[in-house]
Amino acid sequence: MQVVILAAGRGTRMGPLTETIPKPMLPVADRPLVAHVADAAVDAGAEELVLTVGYGGDQVREYFGERYAGVPVHYAEQSDQLGTADALRVAVDHVDGPFAVLNGDNLCRAADLDTLFDAVPAVGAYRVDDPSSYGVLRTENGVVTEVVEKPDNPETNTINAGAYAFPADVVDLLDVPRSERGERELTDVLDRVIERDTVSAVDFEEWMDVGHPWELLAANERRLPTPDRGRADGGTETTTTGGIRSHKLVDFGAPDGDVHPDATIRGDVVRESGVQVGPGVVIEGPVLLRSGCSIGPNAYVRGPTLVGPGARIGHAVEVKNSVVMADASIGHLSYVGDSIVGPRVNLGAGTNVANLRHDGEPVSVTVGDRRVSTGRRKFGTVLGPDVKTGIQTGIHPGVTLSAGVRTTPGEIVSRDR
Incomplete structure (x- = not known):
């Protein structure tokens, strides 16, 4: 399984911490945040990593090199921050066959990724106390029927964990229109896959979005x-x-x-x-x-x-x-x-x-x-x-x-x- 890790963003919500360091390279215990993502992917069976880089990309390249944890590493440059679907678009030249997509600032377990990788097409699902700030998954018998972005009155507390396992031909579905915030969203690509295929919801036992300084504290605590x-x-x-x-x-x-x-x-x-x-x-x-x-x-x-x-x-x-x-x-x-x-x-x-x-x-x-x-x-x-x-x-x-x-x-x- 090839795994694309989205690591091109600066991370403005981290405030001054990212004025010289891109968010994926902020320290969590003994290595950068994105290295935890890469390690979980490799432990789950990833045979190749593709890292999309942008702001501070040289720091990412220097850390990972051409091989990491025994697997080849490729890089795709996202020069303009035009959204997660665009970040995947710049990486598809390195993709051949089914692949997974992970966010470089989300902590998760290798065991959960292992299940995700075996369930193509699939999306990671995680339960939170307050889902109103996330994309909420509607499911029937373990199959995703819809993703509702940041609903005022969520019907469920199961959210999109931002981890995907896609079939190879998803690369033909990436040309989605820009959202209201001017970006091409990977969730819009997921909507197209849901309309066409049976997409499994894979329950994650552990997941954390590390987007703010206090979440960086929590990530180190874990x-x-x-x-x-x-x-x-x-x-x-x-x-x-x-x-x-x-x-x-x-x-x-x-x-x-x-x-x-x-x-x-x-x-x-x-x-x-x-x-x-x-x-x-x-x-x-x-x-x-x-x-x-x-x-x-x-x-x-x-x-x-x-x-x-x-x-x-x-x-x-x-x-x-x-x-x-x-x-x-x-x-x-x-x-x-x-x-x-x-x-x-x-x-x-x-x-x-x-x-x-x-x-x-x-x-x-x-x-x-x-x-x-x-x-x-x-x-x-x-x-x-x-x-x-x-x-x-x-x-x-x-x-x-x-x-x-x-x-x-x-x-x-x-x-x-």
Whole structure:
């Protein structure tokens, strides 16, 4: 089975995080988001991958190369963002026979994809609490009869998971008209297939759309490696469980790093090579420490937390349930909770992130020109690449700082900048 993975979008809903990194390449545990999709596809039997690329395509090409996880990789360039059907259209030169299409920002299990690949034509189906923001599937006896986009009064909570298994001749159905938002939609192609063929609805046990910063947090919460999801007990073996592959994880006894004997490690804590852990540090898993990062002295890191390659968590810093991206520095005497800290961010001494509304309501974040609820009672900040804060900066819940923003010493930041 050939698998086309749509990975051309920038991901504007991710805000400043995608100002230098395309959304598919944002970190989820030990690899980019789109790599989780590719791994699940390969584990489900994909014999060839076709990646559509656009914004930040060079980063995708550099990561995957010409072969990934033992299978050939091809690339198709979508120069203009004209929709998912257009993204598939640019990839069809690499397709020969039945094929699958997956979104590069949707997490799912290899076992579910395995079932999907065997059911051509088919679409992945997933049940959610609130289906009004998705395409809702109408089915009869497991057969899809209609897709209703974002209905006000959904008849069912079963949504289109954005995963498809198509027969080869679907490439002749891709010339669909533009939608109201000016794009050629893959769901319109699916409508044509439903009219012509019997399309199965394949129930997915796990699925997640990672489109907003708080969903990136949730994705890391799910995918941080633990003893049953990768090596936490030493060695460099590559293991796969349930579509999750962990690469070259080493334990705290590894000779290529330095862990002070006064450090306290509890729970599922995994580190890569070259990690430095200082005296007085307390780490409570699940936590993943990427290569070359340093913790402490006297720091407190609580999971689920990802500390990226080369990042520095300094003296008396507390980090809780956060993603700290590559080469970021939280130098000393600071608190960061439930937040996304972009690459090369530098937080001045005493920078504190507030992550809780005391009225009990979920924290909201500005996405585009509107406020959107995160659905989380605790959510801190989203800091874009190269943000730098002055000492004693305070940041309110839900505040977003764009790439390169600076704050002054003692400043209280209550609005996006």
